[in-house]
Amino acid sequence: MVAKLSGLGLLALVSSTVADCTLDNFNATIGGRVQNLTPFSLPCFSIYNGELVTRDDAACAVIQANYSDPLLRTNSPSGYMNNQDEMWASDPTDQCLLDSSDPTDPLAFLTANCRQGNLPSHYFEVQSEKDVIEAFEFSNCSGKQLVIKNSGHDYLTRSSGRDTLSLWTRNLRSMQYSADFAPSGSDDTARTYQAITVGAGVNFDEAYVFAQENNVTIVGGYAPTVGVSGGWVQNGGHSILSPVYGLGVDRVLEFKIVTPDGVYRTANEFQNSDLFWALRGGGGGTFGVVLESTHHVEPAIRFVAASIQFTSNSTNMLPFMEIVVNNTLKWGEEGWGGHITGNTLVNISPFLTVEEAEVSLASVIAYAEANGGSATIEEFTSWFPFYEKYVKTTSVAVGVTRFPGSRLIPRSVFNTTEGRTNLMDFFATIQSLGQTPYIPVVGPVLYNYTEGSTSASPAWREAIWELGSGASWQWNDTVTTRIQKIQSIQNMTAIIEGITPGSGAYSNEANPFTIDWIEAWWGLLSCWKCVGWNDSQIADSSYGGLL
Secondary structure (H helix, E strand, O other): OHHHOOHHHHHHHHHHHHHOOOHHHHHHHOOOOOEEOOOOOHHHOOEEOOEEOOOOHHHHHHHHHOOOOHHHHHOOOOOOOEHHHOOOOOOOOOOOOOOOOOOOOHHHOOOOOEOOOOOOOEEEEOOOHHHHHHHHHHHHHHOOOEEEEOOOOOOOOOOOOOOOEEEEOOOOOOEEEEEEEOOOOOOOOOOOEEEEEEEOOOEHHHHHHHHHHOOEEOOOOOOOOOEOOOHHHHOOOOOOOHHHHOOHHHHEEEEEEEEOOOEEEEEEOOOOHHHHHHHOOOOOOOOOEEEEEEEEOEEOOOEEEEEEEOOOOOOOHHHHHHHHHHHHHHHHHOOOEEEEEOOEEEEEEOOOOHHHHHHHOHHHHHHHHHOOOEEEEEEEOOHHHHHHHHHHHHOOOOOEEEEEOOEEEEHHHHOOHHHHHHHHHHHHHHHHOOOOOEEEEOOOOOOOOOOOOOOOOHHHHHEEEEEEOEEEEOOOOOHHHHHHHHHHHHHHHHHHHHHOOOOOOOHHHOOOOOOOHHHHHHOOOOOOOOOOOOHHHHHHOOOOOOO
């Protein structure tokens, strides 16, 4: 029928279609489920976007009492873990925040104007792939940008955005265990896996409980409310089990995804394999909306855990870090993974006995005890009891503004006196700034990786640490202070990049202001007029800039 239309008739048809492409019409197609998205802390305010509103004292009291509770935030379509997702960072008046140090402080809300900041204008709860297909169609014809929010764990603000439509996936929480999962399209009936399949809304707290009920281990994140299927796995996905069992991208077997052309696809090794490769490290939300993911799980894992800590002061952090630096390669070969700060070490190894662990960590145990600290070495027969004891009790702070600035530290740095000295100089620098190091020991150093099998940064395959620094500011800090904080993280990033030339960063926890972010986060090669090519590269081309 379209072929019979004259040119004017076709234009009329297109114009009519665009005219129908409104938010109201889209809302009608999904049963009226589009909602205005208002700020998380709005119930505490009496002014919203310059207009008087009625303050909700009861709702405000709940928010104030649970302002730092990640579960309250993850279960809210407007709840984000980090304030940069909510605020318009260059304008301190364009936000709707409480004082995270004292959410009852009236200075933050009593006469303040709650403004939308960087929040989407609308959201709807995704219930099926049909919702996402309709959303892509609406976005394509209207130009309305879409964002995807599950739990709201995102330092780089990718799950929020001013005047966008948010696809809220938190309530897609199905879970299924299979003792013999075969990826769709596989013709190898002998090649099956123990696997857990989860909906896009499942977080790791829920997945760990489910895995324990099925006597298996899922390799996952350290924060309970991090989503299993979203940015964690799609950007790489590290775990303290990663040194032995690999990254999240090494464990995922299959995705169910709606791509921007409005097609619901299965992506695995046998179907849409290029898309599957891209999803394993190429960026959360980059290639479509993932609605389900399947992960290879292990039987219940026996391991030893070490918890070492002491009270830090101005003189005892650097000697502790020197012991850590000098033992890192040995510990890596012994399967240790975990987290280290300037005065704590919480690591696990599936290879050692308690007695062997005590020998392995003897120097750091002795140092902690000499400085009034303590050391506990114990055995666990599965992940979940360790998770309950050590992970759930030490979740990162939420309801704050914090930018990470991590860098992947390759094994080669620890092989030379110069490399180890450079690391110690870095620790001395951050100590002089009143900061402490944060080191996830999560590099997949012992995992048998097939080169090129994922799109995660190649720097991961040489990394033994992810070394973190960072910057933060208070809810009422000025633009000048905010810029100073960003400059400080830029300076720290430059130092650690100088120590690790040719390495990279984990984009989920990288400095969002990284200058050469393409190389740092993805390690992508460049070639003449390939994907990502731009004319500014012409002088470096094989044509010598002649064209």
